Amino acid sequence: MQLQRQSAASDGRTFREVPIFGQLRATAFSYAFELTLEKAAGWRVGRRRTEPARTAFRLRDIQAALARETGSATHACLVEPLRSFLDDVTNGGIGSNGRPLIFAASGSAIDSAERRLTLIRPECWRYEFEGKCTELHVPDAARRTALRLQDGFCVFESGRIFYVLTLTQPLDPVDSLDEYGVLQLQQLAIEPELRIDDAEYLGFEWEAETGRPPLSLLALAERRLQLLEAEAVEAPNGVASILRRHGLLRPQDRRRPLAPDALRSLCVAIEDERLLDTAQRAERLFDGDRGQGSGTSLIDAEWEKAIAASPPGAQPPHRGTDDDFARSLLVFAGLAQGIPDFPYQDESEVHDSTRATYRSVESAMYVHPCFLMEVAKSWRTFNAKRPEIGTCPYLLLKWLVATHDELIVCDMEAQLDRMLYDADRIAARSEPMSDVAQVLDTAIHFFGSGNRIIERNLERRLTLFRWASIYRSGNLFRYPREREALAAVQQSMGTDARFQRTHETVDRIEALIEDVSNLKGSYGQAxxxxxxxxxxxxxxxxxxxxxxxxxxxxxxxxxxxxxxxxxxxxxxxxxxxxxxxx
Structure with missing residues (x-):
C-alpha cells in the first residue's frame, strides 16, 4: 500500500470524486456465492482417485413437494414471491429446461434489523490501471449509504447451490449512491481476492449486530449464512425449511466457510433515465453521426455544474488530460466495464465499452467477464419485487442461468484439460494425449497393455457427461425478449462457442481412443x-x-x-x- 501511495504521488494522480450522476434513482447489486461441502460420508476411496460422491437434484420432485405446502408460511414467505413471476415467462416449472429452484433465505420484513445495512466507503481509495496508481478522495456526504439486504438461494439440477446476497437501496433513499459507489462495488467482483475480504476498502455496518466493527462483504455473507444455519426449524428459513427439509443438504453435509473464490459473479441493476439516455446517446454518436465520433463534442453541462458545486479542496477534480469527450459518455463507459479510470479512455475504448450486449426500447444490457449490468428507464418488475427479492426476477433468472452454464463449461474444459495433458501432474510443458500415445506404442510392441489408460480416459469422459454436459439450460424462456436477451448474454460470454468446441474435441478424442483400442485388439489377436x-x-x-x-x-x-x-x-x-x- 505504501508503494501504491508513492506511485500515486509520483504520477500526480490524486483527485477528488466529482460525480455527475449524483443520486441514482434505484440500484441493486446481487453477489452469487457458490456453496461447497466438506468431505463427508459417501466419499469413496479406492483404486481410482479420491472424489466426492456427487449427487444431482430431482427438482421436479422437490417442486411437487413444495406445491403440497401451498398456503404454509414457508411457501408464502420463501417460494411464492419469485415463483409466480417466473412461471409467467418460462417454458415449464422448476426442473424444466434447466430452470433452477430460487427461494428467499428468510421471510423477515424489509424494515427489520437484519435487513438494514450501511455501506461505509473510505475517505480515499486507491486503484491501479495500466501501470498507473490513482488515489480518489471521497466527499463526506458520499461515505455512508443506507442499503437493504435481500438474500436467497438458487439450486440447479447439477447439484450446485448458490447463495445470492442482494444489496439494494431503500424505496425512499435519503443517502446518495453515485457512479463512484457503483464502481467500487463492482471492484469486489472484479478483484475478489484483493477486495472482498477488506472492510477498509468497503465496510458494512449491520444493524442486526450493532456494536461490532464494520464487516467486509465476505464476512457479511459468511455471518449471514451462519445465522441462517443456526435458526430454529420452526422459523421460515431457507436453510432449515427447504434445503434441509427436502434433502438438498443432508445431515452429514458440512459447508465450507466462504472464501474469495466462492464469489462467482455479480449482477447490477440500475433504474435511472439519465443513464439509459446516455447509453442511447452513445449508440447514436458512434453509429449515427460519425462526425461527432472523433471525440470533439463539448463537455457535458452536468460536468460543469458538478465542478461548480463541489467544495474547493487541495485535490483537483477527477478528470483526464484530454476532456474532449462528453463526461457522461466517459462515466457510462466506465460503469459498463467496471473501469474507475474512465476519464483516461480514448475513443476506441468508449466505443467498445458502450456497445450493448442486448438492448430494448426501455433497457440496455452489458456483459463483463465478472458481472452483468442492466440499465433501464422505467422498470415495473424491478420496483415491484425490490421489497421482497431486491432486484428484477427476470434479470435474476437470466443472470443465474448464464453464470451456471458458464461454470458448467469451465468444468468441461477442466475435464478436457485432464484428458489432454493429465493435468493432475503440474508441469509447464506437456505432451498432449501422451497416455493414449503410450497405448499406441505398447500396442505395436509386444509388452504393455494400456487397459488402465483407456479405462481412465473413459471414466473422465463419463464424468464430463454426468456432471457437466447434460445440465446446460435449454429453451428456458417463453417470450422472445427474455429468450433473446439470455442468448445474447451467453453469446457475449462465449458459452455457446465453448460448449461446441469442447464437445467436438471430446468426440475426436473418443474416436481416437476407439481407433487405438481397435488397433491394440488387432495386434493382440495377431x-x-x-x-x-x-x-x-x-x-x-x-x-x-x-x-x-x-x-x-x-x-x-x-x-x-x-x-x-x-x-x-x-x-x-x-x-x-x-x-x-x-
Whole structure:
C-alpha cells in the first residue's frame, strides 16, 4: 500500500470524486456465492482417485413437494414471491429446461434489523490501471449509504447451490449512491481476492449486530449464512425449511466457510433515465453521426455544474488530460466495464465499452467477464419485487442461468484439460494425449497393455457427461425478449462457442481412443495367432521325434528333423516381425 501511495504521488494522480450522476434513482447489486461441502460420508476411496460422491437434484420432485405446502408460511414467505413471476415467462416449472429452484433465505420484513445495512466507503481509495496508481478522495456526504439486504438461494439440477446476497437501496433513499459507489462495488467482483475480504476498502455496518466493527462483504455473507444455519426449524428459513427439509443438504453435509473464490459473479441493476439516455446517446454518436465520433463534442453541462458545486479542496477534480469527450459518455463507459479510470479512455475504448450486449426500447444490457449490468428507464418488475427479492426476477433468472452454464463449461474444459495433458501432474510443458500415445506404442510392441489408460480416459469422459454436459439450460424462456436477451448474454460470454468446441474435441478424442483400442485388439489377436502357430509347430516337432524313434534306431535323425522345424519356425517369426515393422 505504501508503494501504491508513492506511485500515486509520483504520477500526480490524486483527485477528488466529482460525480455527475449524483443520486441514482434505484440500484441493486446481487453477489452469487457458490456453496461447497466438506468431505463427508459417501466419499469413496479406492483404486481410482479420491472424489466426492456427487449427487444431482430431482427438482421436479422437490417442486411437487413444495406445491403440497401451498398456503404454509414457508411457501408464502420463501417460494411464492419469485415463483409466480417466473412461471409467467418460462417454458415449464422448476426442473424444466434447466430452470433452477430460487427461494428467499428468510421471510423477515424489509424494515427489520437484519435487513438494514450501511455501506461505509473510505475517505480515499486507491486503484491501479495500466501501470498507473490513482488515489480518489471521497466527499463526506458520499461515505455512508443506507442499503437493504435481500438474500436467497438458487439450486440447479447439477447439484450446485448458490447463495445470492442482494444489496439494494431503500424505496425512499435519503443517502446518495453515485457512479463512484457503483464502481467500487463492482471492484469486489472484479478483484475478489484483493477486495472482498477488506472492510477498509468497503465496510458494512449491520444493524442486526450493532456494536461490532464494520464487516467486509465476505464476512457479511459468511455471518449471514451462519445465522441462517443456526435458526430454529420452526422459523421460515431457507436453510432449515427447504434445503434441509427436502434433502438438498443432508445431515452429514458440512459447508465450507466462504472464501474469495466462492464469489462467482455479480449482477447490477440500475433504474435511472439519465443513464439509459446516455447509453442511447452513445449508440447514436458512434453509429449515427460519425462526425461527432472523433471525440470533439463539448463537455457535458452536468460536468460543469458538478465542478461548480463541489467544495474547493487541495485535490483537483477527477478528470483526464484530454476532456474532449462528453463526461457522461466517459462515466457510462466506465460503469459498463467496471473501469474507475474512465476519464483516461480514448475513443476506441468508449466505443467498445458502450456497445450493448442486448438492448430494448426501455433497457440496455452489458456483459463483463465478472458481472452483468442492466440499465433501464422505467422498470415495473424491478420496483415491484425490490421489497421482497431486491432486484428484477427476470434479470435474476437470466443472470443465474448464464453464470451456471458458464461454470458448467469451465468444468468441461477442466475435464478436457485432464484428458489432454493429465493435468493432475503440474508441469509447464506437456505432451498432449501422451497416455493414449503410450497405448499406441505398447500396442505395436509386444509388452504393455494400456487397459488402465483407456479405462481412465473413459471414466473422465463419463464424468464430463454426468456432471457437466447434460445440465446446460435449454429453451428456458417463453417470450422472445427474455429468450433473446439470455442468448445474447451467453453469446457475449462465449458459452455457446465453448460448449461446441469442447464437445467436438471430446468426440475426436473418443474416436481416437476407439481407433487405438481397435488397433491394440488387432495386434493382440495377431500375437495370439502366432503363439497358436508356434504351439502347433512344437506339436509337429514332438510328433516327428516320436516317429523318428519308431522308424529308426538312430536318434540323430529325429533330432535333425526337430532342429530343422525349429529353425523354420524362428525364420517365419523373424520375417513376420520385420514385415510388420516395415
Amino acid at each position: 500375437r495370439t495367432n502366432r503363439i497358436l502357430l508356434a504351439l502347433a509347430l512344437l506339436g509337429v516337432i514332438g510328433a516327428a521325434k516320436d516317429i523318428g524313434e519308431l522308424i529308426s534306431p538312430v536318434r540323430w535323425t529325429s533330432i535333425a528333423i526337430g532342429a530343422g522345424l525349429a529353425a523354420l519356425l524362428v525364420l517365419l517369426t523373424i520375417g513376420d516381425r520385420f514385415a510388420r515393422r516395415r
